Amino acid sequence: xxxxxxxxxxxxxxxxxxxxxxxxxxxxxxxxxxxxxxxxxxxxxxxxxxxxxxxxxxxxxxxxxxxxxxxxxxxxxxxxxxxxxxxxxxxxxxxxxxxxxxxxxxxxxxxxxxxxxxxxxxxxxxxxxxxxxxxxxxxxxxxxxxxxxxxxxxxxxxxxxxxxxxxxxxxxxxxxxxxxxxxxxxxxxxxxxxxxxxxxxxxxxxxxxxxxxxxxxxxxxxxxxxxxxxxxxxxxxxxxxxxxxxxxxxxxxxxxxxxxxxxxxxxxxxxxxxxxxxxxxxxxxxxxxxxxxxxxxxxxxxxxxxxxxxxxxxxxxxxxxxxxxxxxxxxxxxxxxxxxxxxxxxxxxxxxxxxxxxxxxxxxxxxxxxxxxxxxxxxxxxxxxxxxxxxxxxxxxxxxxxxxxxxxxxxxxxxxxxxxxxxxxxxxxxxxxxxxxx
Ligand SMILES: [Zn+2]
Numbered sequence: 256x257x258x259x260x261x262x263x264x265x266x267x268x269x270x271x272x273x274x275x276x277x278x279x280x281x282x283x284x285x286x287x288x289x290x291x292x293x294x295x296x297x298x299x300x301x302x303x304x305x306x307x308x309x310x311x312x313x314x315x316x317x318x319x320x321x322x323x324x325x326x327x328x329x330x331x332x333x334x335x336x337x338x339x340x341x342x343x344x345x346x347x348x349x350x351x352x353x354x355x356x357x358x359x360x361x362x363x364x365x366x367x368x369x370x371x372x373x374x375x376x377x378x379x380x381x382x383x384x385x386x387x388x389x390x391x392x393x394x395x396x397x398x399x400x401x402x403x404x405x406x407x408x409x410x411x412x413x414x415x416x417x418x419x420x421x422x423x424x425x426x427x428x429x430x431x432x433x434x435x436x437x438x439x440x441x442x443x444x445x446x447x448x449x450x451x452x453x454x455x456x457x458x459x460x461x462x463x464x465x466x467x468x469x470x471x472x473x474x475x476x477x478x479x480x481x482x483x484x485x486x487x488x489x490x491x492x493x494x495x496x497x498x499x500x501x502x503x504x505x506x507x508x509x510x511x512x513x514x515x516x517x518x519x520x521x522x523x524x525x526x527x528x529x530x531x532x533x534x535x536x537x538x539x540x541x542x543x544x545x546x547x548x549x550x551x552x553x554x555x556x557x558x559x560x561x562x563x564x565x566x567x568x569x570x571x572x573x574x575x576x577x578x579x580x581x582x583x584x585x586x587x588x589x590x591x592x593x594x595x596x597x598x599x600x601x602x603x604x605x606x607x608x609x610x611x612x613x614x615x616x617x618x619x620x621x622x623x624x625x626x627x628x629x630x631x632x633x634x635x636x637x638x639x640x641x642x643x644x645x646x647x648x649x650x651x652x653x654x655x656x657x658x659x660x661x662x663x664x665x666x667x668x669x670x671x672x673x674x675x676x677x678x679x680x681x682x683x684x685x686x687x688x689x690x691x692x693x
Contacts, residue, residue, distance in 0.1 A: 256643075257639065315360055395448050397526065402427070414538065456510075462507075546642055556624055579634045590638070590683065594640055656670045
Protein backbone atom coordinates (compact mmCIF):
# COMPACT_ATOMS: atom_id res chain seq x y z
CA UNK A 256 0.00 0.00 0.00
CA UNK A 257 1.24 3.45 -0.77
CA UNK A 258 1.62 5.84 2.12
CA UNK A 259 -1.35 7.93 1.09
CA UNK A 260 -3.84 5.09 1.41
CA UNK A 261 -5.89 4.66 4.51
CA UNK A 262 -8.27 1.71 4.26
CA UNK A 263 -9.81 2.09 7.70
CA UNK A 264 -13.53 2.47 7.08
CA UNK A 265 -15.98 0.81 4.70
CA UNK A 266 -18.21 2.21 1.98
CA UNK A 267 -19.43 5.74 2.32
CA UNK A 268 -17.65 6.14 5.59
CA UNK A 269 -14.43 5.19 3.83
CA UNK A 270 -15.05 7.78 1.13
CA UNK A 271 -15.67 10.46 3.74
CA UNK A 272 -12.52 9.45 5.53
CA UNK A 273 -10.53 9.56 2.33
CA UNK A 274 -11.76 13.03 1.62
CA UNK A 275 -11.03 14.13 5.17
CA UNK A 276 -7.58 12.58 4.93
CA UNK A 277 -6.89 14.47 1.74
CA UNK A 278 -8.14 17.72 3.21
CA UNK A 279 -6.06 17.12 6.30
CA UNK A 280 -3.07 16.50 4.10
CA UNK A 281 -3.52 19.80 2.35
CA UNK A 282 -4.26 21.71 5.52
CA UNK A 283 -1.22 20.15 7.09
CA UNK A 284 0.91 21.03 4.11
CA UNK A 285 -0.44 24.56 3.84
CA UNK A 286 -0.19 25.12 7.56
CA UNK A 287 3.47 24.21 7.58
CA UNK A 288 4.27 26.23 4.52
CA UNK A 289 2.47 29.26 5.94
CA UNK A 290 4.76 29.03 8.93
CA UNK A 291 7.95 28.70 6.95
CA UNK A 292 8.93 31.67 4.86
CA UNK A 293 10.71 29.26 2.51
CA UNK A 294 7.50 27.59 1.34
CA UNK A 295 8.69 24.08 2.14
CA UNK A 296 6.69 20.83 2.43
CA UNK A 297 6.28 18.76 5.59
CA UNK A 298 9.64 18.26 7.35
CA UNK A 299 11.34 19.26 4.11
CA UNK A 300 14.55 21.24 3.81
CA UNK A 301 15.48 24.35 1.90
CA UNK A 302 16.48 23.47 -1.68
CA UNK A 303 20.00 24.15 -2.94
CA UNK A 304 19.16 25.54 -6.35
CA UNK A 305 22.82 26.21 -7.16
CA UNK A 306 23.23 22.43 -7.63
CA UNK A 307 21.23 22.74 -10.83
CA UNK A 308 23.96 24.92 -12.38
CA UNK A 309 25.77 21.61 -13.01
CA UNK A 310 22.92 20.62 -15.34
CA UNK A 311 23.30 23.60 -17.69
CA UNK A 312 23.11 22.51 -21.35
CA UNK A 313 22.64 18.84 -20.46
CA UNK A 314 19.15 18.54 -21.98
CA UNK A 315 17.55 19.70 -25.22
CA UNK A 316 14.37 21.72 -25.24
CA UNK A 317 12.42 18.84 -26.83
CA UNK A 318 13.48 16.36 -24.20
CA UNK A 319 12.78 18.79 -21.36
CA UNK A 320 9.34 19.64 -22.75
CA UNK A 321 8.50 15.95 -23.24
CA UNK A 322 9.42 15.05 -19.64
CA UNK A 323 7.53 18.05 -18.26
CA UNK A 324 4.33 17.49 -20.24
CA UNK A 325 4.18 13.68 -20.47
CA UNK A 326 5.70 12.57 -17.16
CA UNK A 327 6.09 15.16 -14.40
CA UNK A 328 3.50 17.89 -14.92
CA UNK A 329 0.69 15.89 -16.50
CA UNK A 330 -1.92 17.80 -14.47
CA UNK A 331 -0.84 21.13 -15.89
CA UNK A 332 1.77 23.67 -15.04
CA UNK A 333 1.49 27.30 -14.00
CA UNK A 334 3.84 29.39 -16.19
CA UNK A 335 4.80 31.54 -13.21
CA UNK A 336 6.45 28.41 -11.76
CA UNK A 337 8.13 26.90 -14.81
CA UNK A 338 8.14 28.52 -18.23
CA UNK A 339 9.61 26.64 -21.19
CA UNK A 340 11.07 29.14 -23.64
CA UNK A 341 13.08 28.63 -26.85
CA UNK A 342 16.55 28.43 -25.33
CA UNK A 343 15.94 28.26 -21.59
CA UNK A 344 13.49 27.14 -18.94
CA UNK A 345 12.66 29.84 -16.40
CA UNK A 346 12.11 28.16 -13.05
CA UNK A 347 10.84 29.91 -9.92
CA UNK A 348 13.26 29.18 -7.08
CA UNK A 349 11.66 31.11 -4.25
CA UNK A 350 8.04 32.06 -3.90
CA UNK A 351 8.63 34.88 -1.50
CA UNK A 352 11.55 36.61 -3.16
CA UNK A 353 10.34 35.70 -6.69
CA UNK A 354 13.80 34.60 -7.78
CA UNK A 355 14.23 32.49 -10.90
CA UNK A 356 16.76 30.06 -12.31
CA UNK A 357 17.52 30.14 -16.02
CA UNK A 358 18.24 26.61 -17.22
CA UNK A 359 19.94 26.72 -20.63
CA UNK A 360 19.03 23.95 -23.09
CA UNK A 361 21.60 22.05 -25.15
CA UNK A 362 21.42 23.12 -28.79
CA UNK A 363 21.22 19.52 -30.02
CA UNK A 364 21.54 15.92 -28.84
CA UNK A 365 25.21 15.85 -29.81
CA UNK A 366 25.95 19.17 -28.10
CA UNK A 367 24.71 18.01 -24.70
CA UNK A 368 26.99 18.23 -21.69
CA UNK A 369 27.23 14.97 -19.72
CA UNK A 370 24.57 14.53 -17.01
CA UNK A 371 26.13 14.66 -13.53
CA UNK A 372 24.89 11.75 -11.39
CA UNK A 373 26.14 9.25 -8.87
CA UNK A 374 24.15 6.25 -10.15
CA UNK A 375 25.02 4.17 -13.17
CA UNK A 376 22.62 3.58 -16.07
CA UNK A 377 22.55 -0.06 -17.23
CA UNK A 378 24.27 0.81 -20.50
CA UNK A 379 27.27 2.38 -18.71
CA UNK A 380 28.04 -0.73 -16.64
CA UNK A 381 31.16 -2.72 -17.56
CA UNK A 382 30.76 -6.06 -19.33
CA UNK A 383 29.43 -8.97 -17.32
CA UNK A 384 29.27 -12.76 -17.49
CA UNK A 385 25.98 -14.20 -18.72
CA UNK A 386 25.28 -15.86 -15.35
CA UNK A 387 26.00 -12.62 -13.45
CA UNK A 388 23.87 -10.06 -15.29
CA UNK A 389 23.70 -7.81 -12.20
CA UNK A 390 27.44 -7.68 -11.49
CA UNK A 391 28.73 -4.22 -10.67
CA UNK A 392 25.21 -3.04 -9.84
CA UNK A 393 24.32 -1.50 -6.45
CA UNK A 394 20.69 -2.16 -5.50
CA UNK A 395 18.98 -0.83 -2.37
CA UNK A 396 15.87 -2.66 -1.15
CA UNK A 397 13.27 -0.55 0.64
CA UNK A 398 10.75 -2.82 2.39
CA UNK A 399 7.70 -0.58 2.78
CA UNK A 400 6.46 0.49 6.25
CA UNK A 401 7.70 -0.78 9.63
CA UNK A 402 5.62 -3.75 10.76
CA UNK A 403 6.20 -5.34 14.17
CA UNK A 404 4.83 -3.32 17.06
CA UNK A 405 4.29 -0.31 14.78
CA UNK A 406 1.93 -2.04 12.35
CA UNK A 407 -1.29 -0.99 14.12
CA UNK A 408 -0.15 2.62 14.39
CA UNK A 409 0.69 2.61 10.67
CA UNK A 410 -2.80 1.22 9.92
CA UNK A 411 -1.04 -1.61 8.10
CA UNK A 412 -2.53 -4.36 10.31
CA UNK A 413 -5.61 -6.55 10.22
CA UNK A 414 -6.62 -9.85 11.74
CA UNK A 415 -9.27 -12.35 10.65
CA UNK A 416 -10.63 -14.15 13.72
CA UNK A 417 -7.77 -15.81 15.55
CA UNK A 418 -5.58 -16.22 12.44
CA UNK A 419 -2.09 -14.73 12.19
CA UNK A 420 -2.40 -10.90 11.93
CA UNK A 421 -1.44 -9.49 8.53
CA UNK A 422 1.17 -6.72 8.88
CA UNK A 423 2.38 -5.23 5.61
CA UNK A 424 5.72 -4.12 7.04
CA UNK A 425 6.59 -7.69 8.05
CA UNK A 426 5.56 -9.13 4.68
CA UNK A 427 7.68 -6.64 2.75
CA UNK A 428 10.74 -7.37 4.88
CA UNK A 429 10.29 -11.10 4.28
CA UNK A 430 10.15 -10.49 0.53
CA UNK A 431 13.16 -8.17 0.67
CA UNK A 432 15.29 -10.90 2.29
CA UNK A 433 14.36 -13.36 -0.46
CA UNK A 434 14.98 -10.76 -3.18
CA UNK A 435 18.38 -9.92 -1.66
CA UNK A 436 19.55 -13.55 -1.81
CA UNK A 437 18.53 -13.87 -5.46
CA UNK A 438 20.08 -10.58 -6.55
CA UNK A 439 23.37 -11.40 -4.79
CA UNK A 440 23.53 -14.73 -6.66
CA UNK A 441 23.13 -12.72 -9.86
CA UNK A 442 26.12 -10.55 -8.99
CA UNK A 443 24.50 -7.44 -7.47
CA UNK A 444 25.67 -5.64 -4.37
CA UNK A 445 22.54 -5.40 -2.24
CA UNK A 446 21.72 -2.99 0.61
CA UNK A 447 18.72 -2.75 2.90
CA UNK A 448 17.18 0.65 3.53
CA UNK A 449 15.42 -1.03 6.49
CA UNK A 450 16.62 -4.40 7.82
CA UNK A 451 14.38 -4.90 10.87
CA UNK A 452 10.89 -3.94 12.03
CA UNK A 453 12.25 -0.89 13.83
CA UNK A 454 12.23 2.64 12.35
CA UNK A 455 15.25 4.13 10.61
CA UNK A 456 14.40 7.56 12.03
CA UNK A 457 15.58 8.20 15.62
CA UNK A 458 12.48 10.34 16.18
CA UNK A 459 9.29 9.08 17.84
CA UNK A 460 5.70 10.38 17.82
CA UNK A 461 6.22 12.33 21.05
CA UNK A 462 8.92 14.38 19.31
CA UNK A 463 6.23 15.77 17.03
CA UNK A 464 3.57 16.70 19.60
CA UNK A 465 4.22 20.44 19.35
CA UNK A 466 4.30 20.38 15.58
CA UNK A 467 1.09 18.31 15.57
CA UNK A 468 -0.55 20.86 17.87
CA UNK A 469 0.54 23.73 15.62
CA UNK A 470 -0.83 21.96 12.57
CA UNK A 471 -4.19 21.35 14.26
CA UNK A 472 -4.48 24.96 15.39
CA UNK A 473 -3.83 26.12 11.83
CA UNK A 474 -6.43 23.59 10.65
CA UNK A 475 -9.01 25.34 12.82
CA UNK A 476 -8.85 22.90 15.75
CA UNK A 477 -7.66 25.13 18.64
CA UNK A 478 -8.65 22.66 21.38
CA UNK A 479 -7.45 19.36 19.98
CA UNK A 480 -7.99 16.11 21.85
CA UNK A 481 -4.87 14.31 22.94
CA UNK A 482 -5.89 10.79 22.01
CA UNK A 483 -7.78 8.70 19.47
CA UNK A 484 -10.83 6.91 20.94
CA UNK A 485 -10.59 3.77 18.76
CA UNK A 486 -9.76 2.73 15.19
CA UNK A 487 -13.21 3.85 14.01
CA UNK A 488 -12.98 7.30 15.61
CA UNK A 489 -14.21 9.64 12.87
CA UNK A 490 -12.34 12.59 14.29
CA UNK A 491 -9.10 10.77 14.95
CA UNK A 492 -7.23 12.99 12.49
CA UNK A 493 -8.00 15.97 14.69
CA UNK A 494 -6.07 14.48 17.60
CA UNK A 495 -2.49 15.27 18.55
CA UNK A 496 -1.85 11.53 18.80
CA UNK A 497 -2.81 10.78 15.18
CA UNK A 498 -1.00 13.80 13.74
CA UNK A 499 2.22 13.20 15.68
CA UNK A 500 2.19 9.52 14.71
CA UNK A 501 1.87 10.22 11.01
CA UNK A 502 4.66 12.81 11.22
CA UNK A 503 6.79 10.05 12.74
CA UNK A 504 6.04 6.93 10.66
CA UNK A 505 5.51 8.62 7.32
CA UNK A 506 7.29 11.95 6.95
CA UNK A 507 10.19 11.56 9.37
CA UNK A 508 10.77 7.88 8.53
CA UNK A 509 10.76 8.25 4.75
CA UNK A 510 12.92 11.37 4.82
CA UNK A 511 15.42 9.54 7.01
CA UNK A 512 15.46 6.61 4.60
CA UNK A 513 16.11 9.08 1.80
CA UNK A 514 19.14 10.48 3.66
CA UNK A 515 20.48 6.95 4.00
CA UNK A 516 19.98 6.24 0.29
CA UNK A 517 21.36 9.57 -0.93
CA UNK A 518 24.31 10.13 1.39
CA UNK A 519 25.42 6.64 2.38
CA UNK A 520 24.26 3.84 0.10
CA UNK A 521 24.51 5.58 -3.31
CA UNK A 522 22.66 2.81 -5.14
CA UNK A 523 22.11 2.55 -8.89
CA UNK A 524 18.53 1.53 -8.21
CA UNK A 525 16.05 1.40 -5.31
CA UNK A 526 13.31 -1.22 -5.26
CA UNK A 527 10.41 -0.22 -2.98
CA UNK A 528 8.55 -3.37 -1.98
CA UNK A 529 4.90 -3.18 -0.90
CA UNK A 530 1.72 -5.24 -0.82
CA UNK A 531 -1.49 -3.55 -1.87
CA UNK A 532 -4.93 -3.66 -0.20
CA UNK A 533 -8.53 -2.70 -0.75
CA UNK A 534 -10.44 -0.93 2.04
CA UNK A 535 -10.78 -3.53 4.80
CA UNK A 536 -12.97 -1.62 7.23
CA UNK A 537 -12.60 -2.64 10.86
CA UNK A 538 -9.09 -4.11 11.22
CA UNK A 539 -10.39 -6.54 13.86
CA UNK A 540 -13.19 -7.70 11.57
CA UNK A 541 -11.83 -6.98 8.10
CA UNK A 542 -13.64 -7.30 4.80
CA UNK A 543 -12.10 -9.85 2.44
CA UNK A 544 -12.63 -9.43 -1.29
CA UNK A 545 -12.20 -11.30 -4.58
CA UNK A 546 -10.43 -8.27 -6.07
CA UNK A 547 -6.70 -8.79 -6.62
CA UNK A 548 -4.29 -6.85 -8.81
CA UNK A 549 -0.80 -5.57 -9.56
CA UNK A 550 0.77 -2.24 -10.43
CA UNK A 551 4.13 -0.50 -10.29
CA UNK A 552 4.94 3.17 -9.76
CA UNK A 553 7.64 5.53 -10.92
CA UNK A 554 7.95 9.19 -9.99
CA UNK A 555 5.91 11.79 -11.87
CA UNK A 556 2.38 13.14 -12.21
CA UNK A 557 2.88 16.06 -9.80
CA UNK A 558 -0.19 17.98 -8.72
CA UNK A 559 -0.20 21.71 -9.37
CA UNK A 560 -0.48 22.32 -5.61
CA UNK A 561 2.61 20.17 -5.00
CA UNK A 562 4.62 22.19 -7.50
CA UNK A 563 3.92 25.34 -5.49
CA UNK A 564 6.32 24.12 -2.81
CA UNK A 565 9.85 25.31 -3.43
CA UNK A 566 11.39 22.02 -2.28
CA UNK A 567 9.05 19.76 -4.28
CA UNK A 568 9.55 21.80 -7.43
CA UNK A 569 13.30 21.64 -6.93
CA UNK A 570 13.27 17.87 -6.30
CA UNK A 571 11.15 17.33 -9.39
CA UNK A 572 13.46 19.38 -11.63
CA UNK A 573 16.59 17.70 -10.25
CA UNK A 574 15.00 14.29 -10.82
CA UNK A 575 13.95 15.22 -14.34
CA UNK A 576 17.45 16.46 -15.18
CA UNK A 577 19.10 13.33 -13.74
CA UNK A 578 17.09 11.29 -16.34
CA UNK A 579 16.16 8.71 -13.72
CA UNK A 580 12.97 8.23 -15.75
CA UNK A 581 14.87 6.96 -18.81
CA UNK A 582 16.10 4.09 -16.66
CA UNK A 583 13.21 3.46 -14.28
CA UNK A 584 10.42 3.40 -16.86
CA UNK A 585 11.76 0.57 -19.08
CA UNK A 586 12.92 -1.23 -15.94
CA UNK A 587 9.45 -0.92 -14.34
CA UNK A 588 7.82 -2.09 -17.58
CA UNK A 589 10.11 -5.13 -17.72
CA UNK A 590 9.56 -6.03 -14.05
CA UNK A 591 5.81 -5.51 -14.49
CA UNK A 592 5.79 -8.02 -17.35
CA UNK A 593 7.65 -10.70 -15.39
CA UNK A 594 5.50 -10.08 -12.30
CA UNK A 595 2.30 -10.23 -14.36
CA UNK A 596 3.46 -13.47 -15.98
CA UNK A 597 4.29 -15.13 -12.68
CA UNK A 598 1.47 -13.76 -10.48
CA UNK A 599 -1.23 -13.86 -13.21
CA UNK A 600 -2.62 -10.65 -11.69
CA UNK A 601 -4.53 -8.11 -13.80
CA UNK A 602 -3.38 -4.47 -13.87
CA UNK A 603 -4.82 -2.21 -11.20
CA UNK A 604 -6.90 0.66 -12.57
CA UNK A 605 -6.88 3.76 -10.39
CA UNK A 606 -10.46 4.95 -9.91
CA UNK A 607 -9.47 8.50 -10.87
CA UNK A 608 -6.60 10.11 -12.73
CA UNK A 609 -6.34 12.88 -10.12
CA UNK A 610 -2.90 11.90 -8.87
CA UNK A 611 -1.60 9.28 -11.30
CA UNK A 612 -0.77 9.01 -14.98
CA UNK A 613 -0.39 5.70 -16.80
CA UNK A 614 3.02 5.49 -18.46
CA UNK A 615 5.02 2.93 -20.43
CA UNK A 616 3.80 0.04 -22.52
CA UNK A 617 3.02 -2.79 -20.08
CA UNK A 618 -0.31 -1.39 -18.83
CA UNK A 619 0.84 -1.91 -15.23
CA UNK A 620 2.98 1.18 -14.62
CA UNK A 621 1.84 4.55 -13.32
CA UNK A 622 3.65 7.79 -12.56
CA UNK A 623 2.85 9.18 -9.12
CA UNK A 624 4.52 11.64 -6.81
CA UNK A 625 5.23 9.70 -3.62
CA UNK A 626 7.82 10.79 -1.06
CA UNK A 627 10.05 7.78 -1.71
CA UNK A 628 9.89 7.91 -5.49
CA UNK A 629 10.67 11.63 -5.36
CA UNK A 630 13.39 11.78 -2.72
CA UNK A 631 15.64 8.82 -3.59
CA UNK A 632 18.13 10.33 -6.03
CA UNK A 633 18.38 7.43 -8.48
CA UNK A 634 15.97 5.26 -10.48
CA UNK A 635 13.21 3.96 -8.19
CA UNK A 636 10.76 1.18 -9.01
CA UNK A 637 7.89 0.89 -6.54
CA UNK A 638 6.08 -2.47 -6.58
CA UNK A 639 2.44 -2.89 -5.49
CA UNK A 640 1.43 -6.50 -6.14
CA UNK A 641 -1.36 -8.47 -4.37
CA UNK A 642 -4.38 -7.22 -2.46
CA UNK A 643 -3.53 -8.47 1.06
CA UNK A 644 -7.20 -8.73 2.00
CA UNK A 645 -8.19 -10.62 -1.15
CA UNK A 646 -9.32 -14.16 -0.41
CA UNK A 647 -6.50 -15.54 -2.54
CA UNK A 648 -3.62 -13.44 -1.15
CA UNK A 649 -4.89 -13.78 2.41
CA UNK A 650 -4.85 -17.60 2.19
CA UNK A 651 -1.36 -17.52 0.67
CA UNK A 652 -0.06 -15.14 3.36
CA UNK A 653 -1.50 -17.45 6.02
CA UNK A 654 0.23 -20.42 4.34
CA UNK A 655 3.53 -18.64 4.99
CA UNK A 656 6.81 -19.20 3.16
CA UNK A 657 7.77 -22.66 1.87
CA UNK A 658 10.03 -24.27 -0.72
CA UNK A 659 8.68 -25.64 -3.99
CA UNK A 660 4.94 -25.56 -4.57
CA UNK A 661 1.86 -26.35 -2.52
CA UNK A 662 -1.81 -26.57 -3.22
CA UNK A 663 -3.38 -23.30 -2.05
CA UNK A 664 -6.96 -22.48 -3.05
CA UNK A 665 -6.91 -25.44 -5.46
CA UNK A 666 -3.79 -24.38 -7.37
CA UNK A 667 -0.18 -25.59 -7.07
CA UNK A 668 1.78 -22.46 -6.32
CA UNK A 669 5.02 -21.14 -4.93
CA UNK A 670 4.75 -19.29 -1.65
CA UNK A 671 3.48 -15.75 -2.23
CA UNK A 672 6.80 -14.43 -0.93
CA UNK A 673 8.92 -16.48 -3.36
CA UNK A 674 6.62 -15.76 -6.26
CA UNK A 675 7.03 -12.02 -5.51
CA UNK A 676 10.82 -12.25 -5.08
CA UNK A 677 11.41 -14.51 -8.10
CA UNK A 678 9.30 -12.39 -10.42
CA UNK A 679 11.12 -9.18 -9.41
CA UNK A 680 14.50 -10.88 -9.88
CA UNK A 681 13.41 -12.24 -13.28
CA UNK A 682 12.55 -8.71 -14.42
CA UNK A 683 15.96 -7.40 -13.37
CA UNK A 684 17.72 -10.26 -15.18
CA UNK A 685 15.76 -9.56 -18.34
CA UNK A 686 16.35 -5.81 -18.27
CA UNK A 687 20.05 -5.82 -17.40
CA UNK A 688 20.95 -8.79 -19.64
CA UNK A 689 19.44 -7.00 -22.61
CA UNK A 690 20.90 -3.58 -21.75
CA UNK A 691 24.38 -5.11 -21.30
CA UNK A 692 24.12 -7.23 -24.45
CA UNK A 693 24.37 -10.60 -22.66
ZN1 LIG B 1 2.58 -0.20 1.35
